[in-house]
Amino acid sequence: MGRRARGAGPTSRLLPLLLLLRLARGAAGEPGTDDKNECQFGATVVCGNHTSCHNTPGGFYCICLEGYRATNNNKTFIPNDGTFCTDIDECEVSGLCRHGGRCVNTPGSFECYCMDGYLLRNGSEPFHPTIDATSCTEINCGNPPEMRHAILVENHSSRLGGVAHYICQEGFESPGGKITSVCTEKGTWRESTLTCTEILTKINDVSVFNDTCVRWQMNSERINSKIVYVISVKGQRLDAIESVHEETVKLTTDSRTPEVCLALYPGTNYTVHISVAPPRRSVPAVIGFQTAVKQTISNISGFNETCLRWNIIKKVDMEEMYLFHIWGQRWYQKEFVREMTFNISTSSQDPEVCLELHPGTNYNVSLRALSSEFPVVISLTTQITEPPLPEVEFFMVHGGPLPRLRLRKAKEKNGPISSYQVLVLPLALQSAFSCDSEGASSFFSNTSDADGYVAAELLAKDVPDDAMEIPIGDRLYYGHYYNAPLKTGKDYCIILRITSEWNKVRRHSCAVWAQVKDSSLTLLQMVGVGLGSVAVVIILAFLSFSAV
Structure with missing residues (x-):
């Protein structure tokens, strides 16, 4: 590594003239x-600094301490020629710290x-290595862990950053997305926050005919086998004679x-209740209708x-009025x-009406x-x-440090928010990026440099109501993704993506948070450099005070 010589310059500049004369006389050996x-x-x-002094009859010589060498490349020296001791960079010798x-x-x-x-x-x-038996061993997490109701389908590597992919068994699903486990820096597999849950069968679009x-x-x-439905019927007569008609019918069909x-x-x-027979789980559906003459x-x-x-x-020439009562939750x-x-009123025998309904909502509509x-x-x-x-403040950075990404929680007015992602793309790909693209991968994938990568993913439940900050490139894991430092000298586009997911439908919205040109040190790295500079200033001030 490149280093500047440390320590004092030629010692002769620090010696009083009288001392130099005495040294010269001692070297001459006056009778x-x-x-x-x-x-x-x-x-x-x-x-000078980092030396030991050795007296001789009529003179002396100097030797550099261990870890330092004389600038004249000799073992001994006398500093009257400007020679001093400079640090030896032992790290120039490869393999000094053993493998890893x-x-x-x-x-x-x-x-x-x-x-x-x-x-x-x-x-x-x-x-x-000369005094310790300590060594470094390559991280190997071994075989990926087994997961309940899931099958391991792919495992690229058991080394650091290796990802194991799972799929759910028949009859199960992972509503939160793909299930993965990552080999961590501790040499263990990170347990997935997602699990395979039994598929919840939902009955939709119930209608009455004939x-x-x-x-x-x-x-x-995903369920290809036959399903047993339980249809429970309960009816109340409309005439003066009060009577109840109840029965249960089972229907098996694929x-x-x-x-x-x-x-x-x-x-x-009548009220008809439709559900799926155990052991399958389902969201039941209920519909009410009448068999009355009216x-x-x-x-x-x-x-x-x-x-x-x-x-x-009804008769063709008659206009009918329809009363609507709608509940949404x-x-x-x-x-x-x-x-x-x-x-509404219409004379059509096949009326249609479109309602002003909010997205991501369950409604019951009563029509009479x-x-x-x-x-x-x-x-x-x-x-x-x-x-x-996403509510973010846009930054344009030219060769300087990045600020922290301030993440604010989005309102769930169009559907439930499931997650927030921070995407790092090459700046050249910004214009071609699609917010709905699912192709972004982790930093450790083979295509991360070319296609960009996900630097962080946070589930909506883990984001506080006020705000939180994420330092780009802090080398931590957010969700299943590694927040890698940006490479010096490259241009990047950093995007915040919000994902909403419900009923197996996924929607995204994106905002560009920052454009980075000729990327330099991150904020954390700048703090480290700043602390190091302060330490150097304190040392120099201390040496100057000692010399006085």
Whole structure:
């Protein structure tokens, strides 16, 4: 490594003229005079820093201390020719710290540390190979851990940064995303925060047709076996004679749009509860309808997420009024409740209406024709849309240190926020970057330099309500990703991405936080350099005071 010579300059500049004359006389060996011990003034005064002084009859000579050498490249010297002792950079000798060791030069000696990807064995850092039995061994995490209800499908390496990939077994899924385990600097596999959970079958788009038949859709495409549905029916007569009709029907089918026709009584208000028989879990669906003579609405169904269509039994020339009562709720936002009531009139026998519904919300819609005695109820679920853009302050950095990324929590107004990611891209790829791209990988992938990488990922539940700061390049892991230092002299674009995920739909929004041109030291590295500079100033001030 390049170093400037440390220590004092030629010692002769520090000696008084009288002392120089005495030294000269002692060296000449004048007759009738006793030998003067030139070394009595101390090695530092006579020979300079990092030296030992040796008296001889009529003279003296100087020797550099261990770890230093004379600038005249001789073993001994007399400082009247400007020779002084300078530090020896032992780290110029390769392999000094053994395999996996990193050498750091110190004044008069050196220290050893383990390189990235290696663990310390039999000792502590720093260590010295001539006096310690300490060594560095390459990190190997061994076989990846087993995961419940998951199968290991890929393992690139058991070395530091190696990633093991898992997929869930049939009938299970990982709603949070891909399941991985990373080999850490401790030589152990980091346990995944994601798990495989049993697929929750959801019954959607329940509708009634032919007055006594029910049709629905199920959303679990990964389950290929037949499913047993339990249809519970409860009916209340509309006439003066109070009676209850209850029965349970089971339907076994592999159809993705099952339907069943029930033996129902006329003139009855029914509630039908549809669920999946154990051991599978499901979100049940409930629909209410009537078989009363006065019920004029049939075949009600939803389309395009926010629209309804139905049939009306009436004379062609009659106009009908429809009364709507709508409730909206969100499981991820308990305080959100929306209720609407309105009416429309139309003479169409196949009316349609599109509702003003919020994204990422479950709705129950009650629809009653003015000519009917009871309403029909249908459930609608709207998909999420892109989350709000990240609230970041843009920075343009030219060769200087980066500020800390200040991360603010986004509002869940378009759907639940699942995670926040910090992406580091080559600046040339900024214009071609797509926020919906899922191709960004970890820093340790083979394509990180060319295509960019994910420097940090934080789950929404781990982000505080006010704000948090992330130093770019602090060498820590955020989620499953390594926050690597930026390479000096390169141009980067740093992007903050917010991900919203619900009902197996994923949406993203992105904002450019910083453009870095001719990247230099990070903020943490600048702090380290600053502390080192302060230490040098203190040492120089102390030496100057001692000389006075």
